[in-house]
Amino acid sequence: MRHRHRPPVYRLLRDALQILVLCAAAVFGTAPALATQTVQVSTEQQLRDAIELANGLGPLGETVVIEVLNSLQLTELGQSGTATPVITGNVSVVGIGVGITLSGGGMGSDFRAFATAGGRFNLDNLTLQNFHSSGDGGCVAVTEGTLFGAFIGLSEGGTRVRFVMCHADGIGGAIFADDAEVALIDFRFEQCSAAFGGALALTGGATARVEHGVFVGNRASQDGGAIYTAGERKNPAVLVRGRVFRFCEFEDNRSERFGGSIDLRNGDNRIEYSRLRRGSAGVFGCYINNNAPADAPPNLYYGSQYLQSEDDPSGQLCGNTYLEIPSGDSWLAANTLHRVPDRADLPRLIDSTGQTMLAGNVLDSQSPATPQAKVNCADFGSGAFTSAGGNVGTDASCFLIDPSDQLVDSSPLLAPDADGVAALAPGSVAVERGASGVLLIDDGSGSARTLLPCGYRDIRGLGRPQDADGDGVYACDAGAWELQAGADLTLSHSGIYFDPLRSGEGYFVERIGGGAALVSTFTYGLNGGMAWFIGVGRIVGNSVVVDDMLGTRGGVFGPGLDETAIERYRVGSLSLVYSDCEATAVPGHHAFAAEPGAGFEDVATAAVRLASVVSCDGQSSPLAWRSGAWFPPGRSGEGLFVQYLPDGRAVLVYYGYTPAGEQFWAFAGDGVTIVGDVLTVPLLYPASTTRCGRNFDASEIDLQPFGTLTLTQTGCNTAQVVLAPTLDGYVGGSYDYVRLTQIEGTACPP
Numbered sequence: 001m002r003h004r005h006r007p008p009v010y011r012l013l014r015d016a017l018q019i020l021v022l023c024a025a026a027v028f029g030t031a032p033a034l035a036t037q038t039v040q041v042s043t044e045q046q047l048r049d050a051i052e053l054a055n056g057l058g059p060l061g062e063t064v065v066i067e068v069l070n071s072l073q074l075t076e077l078g079q080s081g082t083a084t085p086v087i088t089g090n091v092s093v094v095g096i097g098v099g100i101t102l103s104g105g106g107m108g109s110d111f112r113a114f115a116t117a118g119g120r121f122n123l124d125n126l127t128l129q130n131f132h133s134s135g136d137g138g139c140v141a142v143t144e145g146t147l148f149g150a151f152i153g154l155s156e157g158g159t160r161v162r163f164v165m166c167h168a169d170g171i172g173g174a175i176f177a178d179d180a181e182v183a184l185i186d187f188r189f190e191q192c193s194a195a196f197g198g199a200l201a202l203t204g205g206a207t208a209r210v211e212h213g214v215f216v217g218n219r220a221s222q223d224g225g226a227i228y229t230a231g232e233r234k235n236p237a238v239l240v241r242g243r244v245f246r247f248c249e250f251e252d253n254r255s256e257r258f259g260g261s262i263d264l265r266n267g268d269n270r271i272e273y274s275r276l277r278r279g280s281a282g283v284f285g286c287y288i289n290n291n292a293p294a295d296a297p298p299n300l301y302y303g304s305q306y307l308q309s310e311d312d313p314s315g316q317l318c319g320n321t322y323l324e325i326p327s328g329d330s331w332l333a334a335n336t337l338h339r340v341p342d343r344a345d346l347p348r349l350i351d352s353t354g355q356t357m358l359a360g361n362v363l364d365s366q367s368p369a370t371p372q373a374k375v376n377c378a379d380f381g382s383g384a385f386t387s388a389g390g391n392v393g394t395d396a397s398c399f400l401i402d403p404s405d406q407l408v409d410s411s412p413l414l415a416p417d418a419d420g421v422a423a424l425a426p427g428s429v430a431v432e433r434g435a436s437g438v439l440l441i442d443d444g445s446g447s448a449r450t451l452l453p454c455g456y457r458d459i460r461g462l463g464r465p466q467d468a469d470g471d472g473v474y475a476c477d478a479g480a481w482e483l484q485a486g487a488d489l490t491l492s493h494s495g496i497y498f499d500p501l502r503s504g505e506g507y508f509v510e511r512i513g514g515g516a517a518l519v520s521t522f523t524y525g526l527n528g529g530m531a532w533f534i535g536v537g538r539i540v541g542n543s544v545v546v547d548d549m550l551g552t553r554g555g556v557f558g559p560g561l562d563e564t565a566i567e568r569y570r571v572g573s574l575s576l577v578y579s580d581c582e583a584t585a586v587p588g589h590h591a592f593a594a595e596p597g598a599g600f601e602d603v604a605t606a607a608v609r610l611a612s613v614v615s616c617d618g619q620s621s622p623l624a625w626r627s628g629a630w631f632p633p634g635r636s637g638e639g640l641f642v643q644y645l646p647d648g649r650a651v652l653v654y655y656g657y658t659p660a661g662e663q664f665w666a667f668a669g670d671g672v673t674i675v676g677d678v679l680t681v682p683l684l685y686p687a688s689t690t691r692c693g694r695n696f697d698a699s700e701i702d703l704q705p706f707g708t709l710t711l712t713q714t715g716c717n718t719a720q721v722v723l724a725p726t727l728d729g730y731v732g733g734s735y736d737y738v739r740l741t742q743i744e745g746t747a748c749p750p
Contacts, residue, residue, distance in 0.1 A: 038065045040096075044072055047084060047093075054089035059119040063090040068126070071101040076111035081133060082141075087116040095125040104131030104139075107167060115141040116180075128174070129164040136201070137176030138168035138192065161187040168194040171228065172201030173218065178231075179204035186212045189226065193219040196263070197228030198253065204231045208243040215250045215261065223289065224263030225253035225279065231266060242297075242596055246272035247547075256282040258324065259289035267296025267328055268596075273459060273480075274304045277420055280317065285324030286347060290354065292328025298441070299328060303455040305336045305480045307420060308347070318347045325352035325384070331441060333359040333388075334434070334454035336479040337376075338413055338422050348375060350398065353382040357441070360390035360434035360453050362479030363398055364411050390434030390453065392478045406433060412478075421459055423481050431468050431483050434476030438602050438694070450602040450694060456545070456575040456591040458482040463543025463575030465589065474577065474589040474604075486542035486579040491745035493544075493578060494627075495612035496643065496651060497588065499605040504686065504701040506610065507590065508641045508653065509544060509576065510628065511744035512536075517544045518629060518741055519574065520641055521592075522653060522665050524696070526599050528689045532655045532665050533571045544576045551598070555637045555657035557664065558731040566637040571598045576607050581616040583609040594693075601693035611645050614745045619646045623674070625748045626713055629740040632721070639740070640721070642679070642711065650674060652681050654709055659729045666706045677713040685727075707732070716748035 039050040047066065054064035074083035083104065093114075102113055112133045114121065121142070128139045135141070161184075163174035170176070173192035175184075182202065189199035198218035202208050206229075215226040229243055250261040260279035262271065271288070279286040287306050290299055306322050322337055330352070337349040349363055350356065365375040377398035379385055389402035392412050400407065412428040424430050435453035442448060454476035458464050464482040465474040477483055491511060498506035505523040512518050520534045537546030554566040572595045578588040588607035594600040613627050614620045623644040631639030638656035645651065652668045666685035673680045688702035707725035714720055717739040724732045742748075 036063045036065050036092075038067060040067045040069055042069045044074055044083070047072065048077065051085045051087055051089075051091055054091045054119070055085060055087065057089050059089060061089055063092055063120070065092045065094060067094050067096045068100050068102070069096050071099070071103070073103050074111075074113060075105065076109065081110060081135060082112050082115045084114055087114060087121050088118045090120045092122040092124065093126065094123075099127070100125060101127040101129060103129055106130050107132050110134045112137055112141060112168075113139050115143070117143055123161050125161070127162040127164060128166060129162070130166075132167045134169045136168055136170040137172045137174075138166035138194065139163055139174045140176070141172070142175070142177040142180045142182065142206075163187070163189045163192055163199065165190075166192040166199075170194065171196045171203065173198045173220075174200060176201045177203070177206045177208070180206050182206060182208040182210075184208070184210045184213055188214040188216070189218055190214075191217045193221070195222045196220060196230075197224045197226075198255070199226045201228045202243060203229070206231075206243075208245075210243075210245045211247050213245075213248045215248065215253055217251075218253045220255040220257075220259075220263075223255050223258045225255040225260045225281070226250055227262045228259070229264050229266055229269060242268035242270065244270045244272065246270070246274060248274040250274065250276040250279065250287070252278045254280045254282075258283055258285050258291070260286040260318070261288060263289045263291070264299055264328075265291055267292040267299055270300045270302060271304055272300075272302045273455065273457065275420060275459065276304065276306045278308065279322075281320065281324075284320050284351065286318030286320060286322055288323050290323065290325040290328055290330050292354075294327055294329075294354070296328050299330050300451075301330065301332045301335055303334045303457070303459060303480050305338065305420075305422065305459050306349075307336075307338050307416060307422065321348045321351040321378075323350045323352075325350065325354040325356055327354045329355045329357075329442075331357045331359070331451070332361055333439075333451065334361065334476060334478075334480055336362045336364070336413070336422055336459070336481065338362070338364045338411075338416075348378055350377045352377070352379055352384040354384060355386070356384050357386050357388055358391050358398060358400070359388035359439060360476050360478050361392075362412060362430055363391065363393040363400075364413055365394050388435075388439060390476060390478055392428075392430045392433055404433065404435075406430075406478075419460075421481065424477060424479065424483055430478035432475040433478040434465070436465065436473050436475040436604075438604050450594075452591055452593050452602045452604060454482070456573050456593045457540075457543075457547075461538065461540045461545055463540060463545050463577040463589075464591070466542075466577055467579050467589070470579070472586060484541045486577070487581075488541055489539050489544070489578065490581060490616070492581050492612055492614045492616045492618075493583075494614065494643075494743045494745070496610040497576065497583065497590070497607040498610055499587075499590070500608055501698075502605055502696050503698045504690065504703075505692075505696070507576065507607065508643070510641075510741055511539065512741045513744045515539050517546075519544060519546050519549070519576070520629075520653070520655075521549065521574070522655070522667070524686075524689045524692045526601065526691055526693065526695075528691055530663050530665055530686060530689060531600070531692065532663055535574070537574075542578050546575070547573050549574055549592075552637050552663070554661065556661050557657050557659050559733060561635050561638065561657070563634065563636040569598065570595050571600055578607070583607060603693045611643060611649075611651055613643050613645065613743050615646045620746065621646050621648060623650075624743070624746040625716070626679075627743045627746060630719060630721075630737045631740055632735040632737050635735065639737070640709070640711075643743075644674075648674070650679055650681075652679070652709065652711075654683060654723075669703075669705070679711040679713075681709045681711070683707055683709055706730075711737075
């Protein structure tokens with residue numbers, strides 16, 4: 001199996017942009033960064049002593065970064081069942097060098113590597129292998145979550161954390177987390193096992209963000225070959241935000257009962273943009289068993305591909321059903337469920353007696369069937385299936401009765417490629433089959449929330465939806481794969497975009513080299529007030545795709561700003577798709593997928609070009625090199641974006657905070673002047689605001705003068721900025737700024 005890593009330049013830019021808003025680990029854990037001290041260890045006892053040092057500092061003390069200089073063979077600490085002291089402080093264990101491994105005693109032993117009871121815990125550049133516990137958590141057990149929860153994972157830009165041959169007789173072969181916050185990014189679970197959750201188990205109110213993970217060859221003697229989730233919150237200090245599994249690969253995982261890859265016994269789980277292959281279960285649900293309480297929030301299966309084939313190394317093909325949904329509400333949107341080869345004895349795609357909504361999926365059995373055979377779906381008379389439209393199916397068993405659904409006699413898919421991705425066949429009826437706007441779904445509390453019908457990207461990373469037929473409507477293709485419609489992006493796509501129907505919000509886009517782009521969004525909160533968030537993404541075909549857009553809180557305007565008090569948190573993901581270079585007569589498309597609980601909602605809007613640094617005919621201003629993102633060192637969390645246009649004008653947005661600590665932004669109004677090295681900008685700000693998403697009303701926005709900003713260029717990468725606000729309560733000042741980004745296609749003069 002191929003694991004798709006982020007491009008190195010992307011990782012470097014992510015690290016560099018910490019000084020803006022992009023913290024290295026864009027995960028839960030939104031508390032201000034704690035101070036750190038570093039301890040190097042080369043023996044087991046030194047590792048234990050370093051953990052005791054962190055414990056002595058307490059959960060609000062410094063983080064002790066433990067640098068492991070060589071591989072270690074660990075032993076049990078007394079009769080504790082763990083090789084190291086229980087972690088109650090803040091600990092980060094980092095391997096220094098290549099191939100650093102912490103090894104246990106194998107199946108004949110009874111101890112794990114780490115256990116936590118509060119504080120924060122991080123792993124980086126390590127392999128944990130060959131541990132066994134007769135209890136829960138074969139490698140790591142996380143319990144007694146605190147206000148800040150627990151962090152297990154890998155900071156962006158490092159190498160992958162691996163859990164190999166970790167075993168538990170109870171729950172969670174590699175990791176057991178109870179009532180805690182967990183983040184796992186860029187990791188691999190291989191040949192781990194337990195009774196429940198062969199690799200990972202989340203119980204109580206445990207929340208999780210699991211991204212870019214690989215689960216291979218994990219086993220459960222009962223349920224959840226790779227992942228098991230169950231239970232409700234026990235500790236009220238831990239904020240329940242659900243569990244998100246995205247960009248993951250599952251291959252050759254098995255359970256002896258339910259959920260060969262994943263067993264979900266609670267609601268509010270999201271399986272997104274992932275690939276599941278060769279799963280098997282002894283009873284039901286070769287990939288997923290969804291057995292949540294009937295009153296739980298719905299589980300969402302989104303933009304993923306489920307594939308079965310004969311080349312199963314375990315020799316155990318799925319013999320029942322891909323998705324088993326006996327209880328709980330489920331949404332399946334933009335998934336591809338595909339059976340290979342053409343065999344009548346392979347399983348159904350979905351069995352459900354829980355309420356199941358289908359939107360924009362490809363349900364492809366490729367199996368001979370009589371009209372009576374329930375090859376794709378079976379509801380056993382429960383009336384479980386409801387179609388929201390845009391689905392393509394190879395039989396009528398999934399109750400695809402919406403006018404936009406389509407039944408076909410042959411597969412709408414090509415054979416899977418080398419990465420196991422099944423693309424749409426040329427001329428497939430699945431192209432532009434789905435919706436072009438957001439859907440409204442019940443979130444389990446009786447109120448509706450918005451949902452992008454096919455997400456913001458497809459299974460391979462292309463922004464979606466696209467406009468395949470060129471009619472100006474960006475409509476979703478059915479399934480997890482989207483057909484690109486438009487030429488690849490050029491240097492001319494650095495610019496400013498907005499939706500004419502939503503005047504008063506917009507997006508700055510900067511190509512910054514290495515296939516990366518910086519996107520900044522200026523908008524409003526769900527209940528009003530200004531909001532801005534920023535992310536670094538990838539240029540994929542004719543789209544810009546940002547997986548992590550981050551916002552901030554905790555700053556104040558003026559000299560009282562303390563950058564160490566500013567918190568970074570994830571607000572969602574977005575894509576910008578363009579059918580042509582100009583993006584004026586033929587607008588582009590902006591899709592934003594909001595992070596649940598972050599204070600925003602999914603939205604799909606037009607993206608019309610308002611300005612560009614390099615025009616589509618290749619023209620640029622002699623001052624284009626001054627364009628980019630700038631910030632004042634020591635004041636991370638505020639700054640400005642400026643773009644010098646081919647027609648001699650300049651546009652600018654300043655971002656920061658109000659004196660009361662709310663996010664604030666202001667942009668260039670009329671009367672911008674450029675005299676030599678000096679740019680003078682009258683600033684306007686929204687004195688009255690509207691709300692983001694579906695409740696946006698441009699007529700509610702009242703733009704008023706804020707003052708002036710003077711930017712004096714003192715060098716290629718340095719400038720002085722003087723803020724002179726006229727608004728009461730805002731104190732002006734002069735600040736030295738440095739360049740954060742150089743827009744691709746521009747260069748400082750020699």
